[in-house]
Amino acid sequence: MPNRYDIPKYAKACVLTEPGRFEIRDDVEVRLPGKHEVLCKIRAVAICGSDPEIFRGDLAGTWPPAYPFVAGHEWAGEIVAVGEGVTEFHVGDRVAGEAHKGCGYCDNCKKGRYTICLNYGKTETGHEHYGFIVNGAYGQYQTYSIRSITKIPDPVSFEEAAMCDTAGVALHGLELSGITPGGTVAIIGPGPIGLCAMRLAKAMGAARIIVIGRGSRLSSAQKLGADICVDFTKEDPVEAVRRITGGLGVDEAFECSGAKGTFNQAVRMVRKGGKVVLLGVATDDVVEELPFKYVTHNEIAIFGSRANPNVSWKVLNLMATGQLNVKDLITHKFPLENFADALDTFVNRKENAVKVVILPNGEI
Ligand SMILES: [Zn+2]
Ligand SMILES: [Zn+2]
Secondary structure, eight states, X not given: OOOTTOOOSEEEEEEEEETTEEEEEEEEEOOOOOXXXXXXXXXXXXXXXXXXXXXXXXXXXXXXXXXXXXXXXXXXXXXXXXXXXXXXXOTTOEEEEOSEEOOSSSHHHHTTOGGGOTTTTOGGGTOEEBTTTBOOSSBSEEEXXXXXXXXXXXXXXXXXXXXXXXXXXXXXXXXXXXXXXXOEEEEEOOSHHHHHHHHHHHHTTOSEEEEXXXXXXXXXXXXXXOSEEEEXXXXXXXXXXXXXXXXXXXXEEEEOSOOTTHHHHHHHHEEEEXXXXXOSOOOTTXXXXXXHHXXXXXXXXXXXXXXXXXXXXXXXXXXXXXXXXXXGGEEEEEEGGGHHHHXXXXXXXXXXXXXXXXXXXXXX
16 A cells, blocks of 8 residues: 555556646656645646636637646645645645745736736746646545645535636635625626635624525525525616615625626626625626726726635635634536536536536545
8 A cells, every 4th residue: 555645656547638638647757845845736626707718718728738638626635745845834734725826026916916917927036836837636636835835724615615716716806895884795707716705704793695596506505695686687786786675775785797798787686885806707709898987986906816816815715703604605526537517517518517626635
């Protein structure tokens, strides 16, 4: 029986070979950690909404820059080897990952805003974007910078910790606007990020959450804790929010869908002095017309929110204390060998799939 920390020379990974094609290989070299890096055995990795376009090759040349490539960035696992200069982490530590590693020295990185690193994409500066620009977590092992990992508190499982990225994306957006204690929040788009935003807004003191969506995802939101659900196929969401809030509008609105028209709706459903946060990733062709004077005269603040800087420890602690439940957002689990089924389940929302998790080293 090999020790759980024995490091094989080669391991299994889901390898993208060209746009739209991938295969499960068992001959992918396991890279040993360099300075300030650790080698992790990946225990759980969740499929992200951004993964399907990487698999299709919609952004080939950028994400990924070249083939073969290993995607995946929402992972948790355990450290099996540490590189030179690593003092805070040890073999056996359970850690959760982040996709972004800033260069560390640009003006934005120095301010802690490393997901908008000024050296984005220039790996020679030390910038890395795991699963997008450099190889990621859809495999049994991967090396990571210690900047991109956070220790997992004991009560949190690997599967839950794989939700650290999604929950962190939501929390970063909520931190940008703040949440009004006792206030009302609107969430547009009850996907995994929207559902995490819904729960985190409650944890941060919001009194009422209105979720706007349709179909099975809206029913999920209802089951998972939304106070009021608005089906946009049946009712104009701006009118509905105005009606629910007695004409006032919500304190904060979080756009989590990236769909056309929803930015404008978010602006029109917040109260005077309200805040709009854009978390959904729209495609380049989504261009919105906004009411210029309305935004000015009502002092509506608009925030773009990218990824999850400096929040991993916060969401992991909220998971550990039960203030953020993510267990019921994980609807499906698959071994790495069944990656095609996993992707199909996620993309086509089969069996009301919300979050689909891959277990590259088998059941935990
Ligand atoms: Zn993600
Ligand atoms: Zn930087």
